Amino acid sequence: MNILINFLLGILFGAGLTISGMTDPENIIAFLDITGRWSPNLIFVMVGAISVTAIGYRIIFFRSQPILNTKFLLPPKKSIDRPLLMGAVIFGIGWGLNGLCPGPAIAGLFYLYENTVYFVISMLLGIIGYQLLKPKT
């Protein structure tokens, strides 16, 4: 049951990415290309998503716990540290180079384009590599 709900949530998320054109890396690069033919599309996607999420979260957090779990699992970190800043810079370079971030890249596997497939394999290797080599905390 839980697993079915997760599958449906994934479908809804993937459908949202696709309808809004985010699975096409050219649309992302058009947004990032501020000195070229700039397109504001991504801003509208973010505005749609953030307004729903901000209001929804606010209402949900009146509950003491989620429906199918014992507690809300929120990220504990609050401070702005060096890994956060470096990580964001590195992620941004990769995002700008190929126009794909993790969500659209995985949803875009549907197209089986060579570029996307190589990107995702490489991204998974990057994640595994980091997890294997990261300093133990």
Place this chain on the structure above:
Amino acid sequence: MDNVVLALSGGVMIGISIILNMLFFGRITGISGITSGALIALKSKALHPNIWRFLFLLGLIVGAGLTHFLFALPLPNEPDRPVAVAIVAGLLVGIGTQLGNGCTSGHGVCGISRLSTRSLVATIIFTASAMITVFLNKLFLEYFL
């Protein structure tokens, strides 16, 4: 102003998926986090409690396919960037999202919606970094190719 309505509607659908994930399971919907958790689960063999991650990610792909089918949307053009660029970019996105604990969904949508300063700062920086990358890339292509 092409496709503003589609962009907004897609954003709303993403938002609904995100709030339902919090309502049912109490979880932030960050795609890089869901993916890395899935990979860690493979390694640690703690598969059962993490099967949802694989189903969610599979759902992303199915959702893309269903949308093209139901709305008869044309497929995007195949990217013409060299595979080498895709490989380098993929590595950077993989490493950067782990180091910075999140991507466009986890920081950009969920974090900003929770009014997290960390997420707001991360989102501003990765967006600026991506814009600068696109700009430098254009300069490079103009002058050297």
